Amino acid sequence: xxxxxxxxxxxxxxxxxxxxxxxxxxxxxxxxxxxxxxxxxxxxxxxxxxxxxxxxxxxxxxxxxxxxxxxxxxxxxxxxxxxxxxxxxxxxxxxxxxxxxxxxxxxxxxxxxxxxxxxxxxxxxxxxxxxxxxxxxxxxxxxxxxxxxxxxxxxxxxxxxxxxxxxxxxxxxxxxxxxxxxxxxxxxxxxxxxxxxxxxxxxxxxxxxxxxxxxxxxxxxxxxxxxxxxxxxxxxxxxxxxxxxxxxxxxxxxxxxxxxxxxxxxxxxxxxxxxxxxxxxxxxxxxxxxxxxxxxxxxxxxxxxxxxxxxxxxxxxxxxxxxxxxxxxxxxxxxxxxxxxxxxxxxxxxxxxxxxxxxxxxxxxxxxxxxxxxxxxxxxxxxxxxxxxxxxxxxx
Amino acid sequence: xxxxxxxxxxxxxxxxxxxxxxxxxxxxxxxxxxxxxxxxxxxxxxxxxxxxxxxxxxxxxxxxxxxxxxxxxxxxxxxxxxxxxxxxxxxxxxxxxxxxxxxxxxxxxxxxxxxxxxxxxxxxxxxxxxxxxxxxxxxxxxxxxxxxxxxxxxxxxxxxxxxxxxxxxxxxxxxxxxxxxxxxxxxxxxxxxxxxxxxxxxxxxxxxxxxxxxxxxxxxxxxxxxxxxxxxxxxxxxxxxxxxxxxxxxxxxxxxxxxxxxxxxxxxxxxxxxxxxxxxxxxxxxxxxxxxxxxxxxxxxxxxxxxxxxxxxxxxxxxxxxxxxxxxxxxxxxxxxxxxxxxxxxxxxxxxxxxxxxxxxxxxxxxxxxxxxxxxxxxxxxxxxxxxxxxxxxxxxxxxxxxxxxxxxxxxxxxxxxxxxxxxxxxxxxxxxxxxxxxxxxxxxxxxxxxxxxxxxxxxxxxxxxxxxxxxxxxxxxxxxxxxxxxxxxxxxxxxxxxxxxx
Numbered sequence: 001x002x003x004x005x006x007x008x009x010x011x012x013x014x015x016x017x018x019x020x021x022x023x024x025x026x027x028x029x030x031x032x033x034x035x036x037x038x039x040x041x042x043x044x045x046x047x048x049x050x051x052x053x054x055x056x057x058x059x060x061x062x063x064x065x066x067x068x069x070x071x072x073x074x075x076x077x078x079x080x081x082x083x084x085x086x087x088x089x090x091x092x093x094x095x096x097x098x099x100x101x102x103x104x105x106x107x108x109x110x111x112x113x114x115x116x117x118x119x120x121x122x123x124x125x126x127x128x129x130x131x132x133x134x135x136x137x138x139x140x141x142x143x144x145x146x147x148x149x150x151x152x153x154x155x156x157x158x159x160x161x162x163x164x165x166x167x168x169x170x171x172x173x174x175x176x177x178x179x180x181x182x183x184x185x186x187x188x189x190x191x192x193x194x195x196x197x198x199x200x201x202x203x204x205x206x207x208x209x210x211x212x213x214x215x216x217x218x219x220x221x222x223x224x225x226x227x228x229x230x231x232x233x234x235x236x237x238x239x240x241x242x243x244x245x246x247x248x249x250x251x252x253x254x255x256x257x258x259x260x261x262x263x264x265x266x267x268x269x270x271x272x273x274x275x276x277x278x279x280x281x282x283x284x285x286x287x288x289x290x291x292x293x294x295x296x297x298x299x300x301x302x303x304x305x306x307x308x309x310x311x312x313x314x315x316x317x318x319x320x321x322x323x324x325x326x327x328x329x330x331x332x333x334x335x336x337x338x339x340x341x342x343x344x345x346x347x348x349x350x351x352x353x354x355x356x357x358x359x360x361x362x363x364x365x366x367x368x369x370x371x372x373x374x375x376x377x378x379x380x381x382x383x384x385x386x387x388x389x390x391x392x393x394x395x396x
Numbered sequence: 397x398x399x400x401x402x403x404x405x406x407x408x409x410x411x412x413x414x415x416x417x418x419x420x421x422x423x424x425x426x427x428x429x430x431x432x433x434x435x436x437x438x439x440x441x442x443x444x445x446x447x448x449x450x451x452x453x454x455x456x457x458x459x460x461x462x463x464x465x466x467x468x469x470x471x472x473x474x475x476x477x478x479x480x481x482x483x484x485x486x487x488x489x490x491x492x493x494x495x496x497x498x499x500x501x502x503x504x505x506x507x508x509x510x511x512x513x514x515x516x517x518x519x520x521x522x523x524x525x526x527x528x529x530x531x532x533x534x535x536x537x538x539x540x541x542x543x544x545x546x547x548x549x550x551x552x553x554x555x556x557x558x559x560x561x562x563x564x565x566x567x568x569x570x571x572x573x574x575x576x577x578x579x580x581x582x583x584x585x586x587x588x589x590x591x592x593x594x595x596x597x598x599x600x601x602x603x604x605x606x607x608x609x610x611x612x613x614x615x616x617x618x619x620x621x622x623x624x625x626x627x628x629x630x631x632x633x634x635x636x637x638x639x640x641x642x643x644x645x646x647x648x649x650x651x652x653x654x655x656x657x658x659x660x661x662x663x664x665x666x667x668x669x670x671x672x673x674x675x676x677x678x679x680x681x682x683x684x685x686x687x688x689x690x691x692x693x694x695x696x697x698x699x700x701x702x703x704x705x706x707x708x709x710x711x712x713x714x715x716x717x718x719x720x721x722x723x724x725x726x727x728x729x730x731x732x733x734x735x736x737x738x739x740x741x742x743x744x745x746x747x748x749x750x751x752x753x754x755x756x757x758x759x760x761x762x763x764x765x766x767x768x769x770x771x772x773x774x775x776x777x778x779x780x781x782x783x784x785x786x787x788x789x790x791x792x793x794x795x796x797x798x799x800x801x802x803x804x805x806x807x808x809x810x811x812x813x814x815x816x817x818x819x820x821x822x823x824x825x826x827x828x829x830x831x832x833x834x835x836x837x838x839x840x841x842x843x844x845x846x847x848x849x850x851x852x853x854x855x856x857x858x859x860x861x862x863x864x865x866x867x868x869x870x871x872x873x874x875x876x877x878x879x880x881x882x883x884x885x886x887x888x889x890x891x892x893x894x895x896x897x898x899x
Contacts, residue, residue, distance in 0.1 A: 155752040213758075262752065294752030352750040354783045355887065359591040366591050367880035370887050378845055385751045387592070387781035 028110035029100035030054035031131045034061065036099065036234040037087050042246070045130035047075030049112065058096070064088035102235055108133050108208050121145075125253045125279070129232035135208055136228030140199040143175040144319050147255035147276075149248075149269045150184025150262045155294050156383040157350050158262035159187045160393030161286055165259065166191025166200070168312035172321060176200040177254050179247060180220055180229065182213050184261045184269075189223050199227030203254065205247035207237035245271040252276035257318050259309055261286045263297030270297055282318055284309045289351050333393060336381055340364075344372050345381050345391060352388040399486035399493060402500040403479035404523040405437075405464075405471040406516040408681045408721075408728030409645040411523030416476060416501075417463040418483035425457035429480075431464030434472040434680070443474070443505045444481045450509035451554040455488055470725065472680045474504035475514035478530065481505060481553060482560070495560040500524035500545070503532045509553040515647030518640050518654075521545060530556060536570055538654035541640060581626040581658075585798040586619070589785050593620050596780050596888055598802050601627035602809035603866030604820030606714070606736040606775055608699070611782030612746045617739040620782065621695045624737060626799045628659040628692070629807045635691045638731055642690060646683050660692030662734075666701040670709045675730050676721040684721075686713045687730035699738035700767040707772055710736070714775045738776065740768075750783070777822060777859045778888045809869040821866045826858050833861040834875075839882040846886055860885045 031054045035045055048057045051069040060066050067073050067084040103110060111118050112131045119141045122128045132138075146169050148162055166176050166188035176192035178185040180202040192200035202223045204212070208231055211217045223229055232250065233243065248268065252258060252275035260283065263269040276283050285306045288295020302308060309315055313323045335342045347353070347361040358369050373389060376382045383390045399418045404411040427441050441462075448455060462480055464471050479501040485491045502520050504512040514520070517538040521529055528546040531539045536549035548566050550556040558564030587594055593609070593616075600607040601624060609617040631639060639656045650656060664673060664685045671677065675684030686694060696702065713719040713732035720729045741748075743761045748754030754761070773779075813821050816832055824832060835843065843860070846852035852860065863885035864877045873881070 151752070153752050153754055155750075158752065264755065292752060293747070352752070354592070354750075354781070356589055356591050356593075356783065357786070360589055366595060367884055370883045371880050374842060374883050374886070387783070388750045390751065 025055075025096060025100065027054040028112055028115075028131075029096055030058040031112045032103060032110050032133070032234050033058060033091075033094050033096045033099055035131055035133075035232070036094070036236070037061070037090055039083060039086070041077060042127060042129050042232060043076040044072075044079060046113070046128070047072045047079070049114075049130055054112065058091070061087045061091045099234070103133070106135075106209055106235060108135055108235065111138065119254065121254050122250070127249055128253070129250060132230050132232060133208055133234060134228050134230040135224040136199075136226070138228055138230070140175050140201045140227035141177075141254065143173060143198050144321065145175045145177050145201070145255050146315055146319070147177045147251045147258045147272065148184070148188035148261060149178055149251065149258065149272050150188075150260055151264055151267050151269060151294055151297075152181055152183035152185075153264070153294060154183040154187075154262045155292060155352060156385070156390035156392065158184055158286075158288070158294060162187035162261045163191035163194075164393070165261065165286075165309070165312060165315070167195045169315065170195035170198045170200065172312060172316055173198045174316075174319065174321070175227065177251055178202060179244075179251060180204050180216055180223065182215065186216055186219055188261070189219055193219075193222055193226055201227045201254070202229045203247055203250045204229060204231045205233070205243040206239050207231065207233050207235040209235045210238055212239040244268055248272040249275040252281060253279055255281055257281065257315055258283045259286065259315060260284070260298050260301060260306075262288060262292075262294045263301075264293060265296040265300065267297050273301065282307070284315060284318065292351060333391075336376070336379075340368075340372055341376055341381070344369065344376060348382060348389050348391045350391055352385070352390050354387055355389075358389075397487045397489060399483045399496075401479040401483045401486070401496055402524060402526050403476050403502060404500070404520040405469070405475065406473060406520060406645055406680075407469075407726070408675075409516075409519055409642050409683050409687070409730055410728075411516065411519040411521070412469060413523050413525060414469075414471060414476065414479075415465045416479040416483045417465055418480070418487040419461045419463075420484070420487040421459045421461075423459035425459060427460045427462075429462045429464070431462075431467040432470045433464060433476075434470060436474050437464075437471045437476060440474060440477045440480055440505075443477055443507060444484065446507040447477070447505040447509045447553050448481060448484070450507060451552070451557065453485065453490065453557065455484070455490075458488070460484060460487070473514055473516075474512075475502050475516075475520060477505040478503040478511060478553075478556075482556070485557065491557065491560055495562075498527050500526040500529040502529065502539075503535075503550070505553060511550050511552060511556070516645040518542060518637070518644040521547075522641070533567060533570070537652070538640075538644060538650060540569075541637065541654050581799070582619075582622050583626065583799045584623050584802055585795045587616070587623065587796045588794070590616065590620070590782070590796075592780055592887070593782050594796060595884070596778050597624055597627060598806060598870060599863060599866050599888065600624060600735060600737070600778055601803075602806040602820070602870055603777075603813070603863065604735060604822040605777035605863055605866065606822070607738070608773075608776040608779040609737065609739045609782050610742050610779065611739075612741060612748075612784055615782040615784045617782050618695075618697055621693070621697075621737045621739060622661075623799065624693050624695075624735070625659050625661045627803050627806050628735075629803065629810065630657050631659060631691055639691050642683050642687050642731065646688055648688065658692075660689055661695065662689040662692065663695040663697060666696070666698045668702065668706060670703070670706045673706055674709045674713065674719045674721060674732075675728075676723060681721060681723070681726060681728050683730045684719070684732075686710065686719055686732040686734060689734040690731045692734060693737055694734040695737045695739070697739045699740040700764060701740075704767065704769070707767075708769055711771060711775070714772075736775070742781070774855060777863050779890070780888055805870050808872070809866060812869045813866075821862050821869065824862050824865065829858060829861050833865040833877055835861070835882065836876040836878050838879040839864070839877050842879055842882055842886070846890075851890055852886065856889060860889055863888060 051071045064084050067079045072079050162184040169176050170192040178188045189200050206212050211220050248271040252272050258276040273283050283306050285298045285301045286309045316323050377384050383392050397420045401416045403414050405414050504514050511532045513532045513535045517535045521539045521542045530548045533549035533551045540547045559566045662685050673684045717733035719732040743756045744764050745755045864881040867881040
């Protein structure tokens with residue numbers, strides 16, 4: 001660790017060739033190179049950086065001596081001679097300066113643990129990342145932080161709730177932390193950005209140049225410019241299955257409170273919940289309809305004793321923030337003025353509903369219901385996905 | 397001595413006349429069969445010899461040569477047995493040659509001298525130029541459908557020989573089958589709720605629109621599809637004969653009257669090969685499932701599980717109403733004008749209907765959707781989601797409208813289509829749509845909205861208009877298409893968006 005501190009490890013590779021005044025590469029360049037080796041997870045990287053400074057660690061890897069340090073060999077995921085040989089073979093191919101410049105060009109800053117500016121909540125975490133790559137400023141994390149997470153396969157109601165929570169939390173000065181995934185995650189970020197107040201932060205499971213899912217590329221850019229997007233992986237790291245649960249632990253560690261909006265009975269957001277419980281972070285849950293598979297996991301959490309989230313105030317109370325900042329009590333959602341249209345919107349309720357069910361509930365002929373649905377969808381009262389209609393929370 | 401007997405062999409769904417020539421001469425005793433017989437046909441030698449002995453007809457040891465003319469055409473099956481046996485008798489002088497003049501003979505012989513039925517009696521008899529035909533007794537009704545021949549049914553070779561010698565009577569023709577009790581087809585009344593799916597069935601039946609049902613296991617897709625043939629009217633006499641020819645050629649069991657009057661229902665398993673679906677084979681060109689379903693319903697359950705090449709083989713018959721099967725030795729054209737009903741799950745886990753309920757990854761879903769090619773998917777005018785019905789409505793809901801009144805509306809709509817010069821609205825040519833499927837102002841606005849939002853493709857537009865026309869016909873609404881019809885047509889086509897297509 002001492003090596004990191006000595007070279008003042010928090011730094012952005014600026015213009016020029018990335019070297020500092022005395023012609024030496026900064027320590028983070030070596031950390032980035034180390035993080036890019038295959039089989040290099042947070043445990044091994046922390047062990048290496050604990051045994052040597054970044055530059056010396058890179059030197060031992062290049063010399064194939066990484067396994068010789070007893071601390072490294074005995075780390076949680078130890079390093080044996082075979083791995084050390086593999087690393088040596090890989091490391092000889094790595095152009096440390098070139099990679100460092102790549103990060104510079106992509107506007108990615110590298111902060112190693114122990115350096116100034118490393119987010120305090122991660123410092124004493126038992127599975128802390130050894131390094132963070134980030135776009136945007138880590139200052140966004142100085143506020144109270146709430147993770148809003150949930151399934152990618154969500155309902156329209158879930159989307160609306162996530163967006164609303166994101167917006168209201170940001171308006172109350174809270175940094176919304178999420179994973180930039182499709183579904184709930186993305187909606188929470190959108191809401192936080194819409195508030196134009198406290199900036200959101202995103203933790204992703206890929207290199208910062210690999211936007212996943214592709215459809216979120218615009219949202220990704222907006223979060224990076226307003227707040228920050230961070231990852232523990234260097235540029236070029238692809239979306240691999242195991243990296244997502246690993247990413248979730250960082251979200252949980254960063255958050256003061258974790259709010260789950262919708263989760264299936266076995267979903268990725270439950271990893272975040274487990275990680276949060278391990279770290280004694282409060283987990284709060286948005287209740288869902290008992291018949292909705294997208295709320296099965298969250299309702300299980302409620303039954304297990306997690307406190308419910310009805311609106312942003314429930315979260316703000318747990319954070320110890322002033323609830324007067326937000327409005328207690330929600331206005332009844334608007335209803336169209338036309339009586340038939342109002343009856344249709346009422347009959348759709350807050351669950352995905354098919355035309356068949358509406359025909360049965362309304363007792364109206366199919367053709368009339370279909371025309372009414374088409375109009376309501378066009379006017380934004382309803383959201384359609386395939387043959388299912390869902391009520392829009394904020395029409396228009 | 398020489399004899400020549402008229403008979404026929406089956407080629408695809410058509411018969412071809414064959415002249416069985418028998419020559420008996422002195423020389424080394426033997427029996428030669430020439431003229432491109434297939435295996436079953438070549439073995440006729442042994443069946444005929446045994447059958448003649450069983451019938452008590454002892455023949456002297458002579459040299460017998462049988463030629464099946466025209467000798468360049470491949471003969472298949474055992475249907476020539478009877479002609480060979482009688483030819484031998486005539487050539488030996490056991491029967492007078494004029495007894496068989498003007499007589500066509502069809503049938504397989506058993507070793508005991510019995511005469512057995514062969515597949516394809518209708519096309520075979522149709523191919524015979526003779527004024528009278530002798531057929532196996534239980535095929536007499538089938539043979540009589542052609543209507544140009546005097547049909548004689550025989551049960552044994554001995555009986556036939558006696559009748560030809562004038563020593564015994566011809567068997568009485570079987571009494572014409574009385575009006576058949578309508579075969580029990582499942583009734584639409586069993587379907588509770590499911591308003592959209594019921595409407596889709598009605599529209600499919602009335603307009604000849606192909607239908608794709610997408611839903612989780614247990615939603616009732618098969619149950620719904622099974623009720624579609626009941627909505628279709630009886631086959632017209634010409635159609636009935638066409639269907640009967642195909643079924644007869646494929647050796648399917650025919651109803652007692654011999655004539656298939658109800659639209660057929662075929663449901664091949666998803667393991668089906670391309671040849672079994674469109675027809676073919678090496679020497680014997682058998683009609684495939686698409687032809688057996690002609691004028692009826694072809695139901696393909698688990699559509700996405702069919703091999704991709706099998707599905708794409710459907711495209712020609714769907715477009716042209718016929719299927720041309722080409723092999724090195726032959727090329728035949730089968731009729732294939734069927735109503736296609738496909739059923740599939742929305743995604744691999746099967747639960748991907750309502751938002752937020754699927755367990756599949758995006759990649760798995762797009763792989764699944766990609767199993768159906770765009771052009772095939774486009775042929776379905778109606779694509780609907782079928783949701784698992786609510787348990788409460790299954791037990792307590794009111795019975796649905798029964799088949800009979802729906803079938804009456806369907807037949808009325810079909811006659812409106814016939815007045816436009818097409819068999820069904822699905823066949824309306826694009827240039828006629830502006831005339832027969834004019835749009836009201838409201839409907840135009842609605843279609844514009846759908847086109848702009850990307851929910852409807854330009855190609856889908858014509859199909860939606862045809863479906864809307866059918867809906868208006870069912871409701872007996874004339875004039876320009878109204879908002880309701882167009883809206884429902886959109887609804888019936890746009891359902892499973894998860895398949896990754898616009899309507």
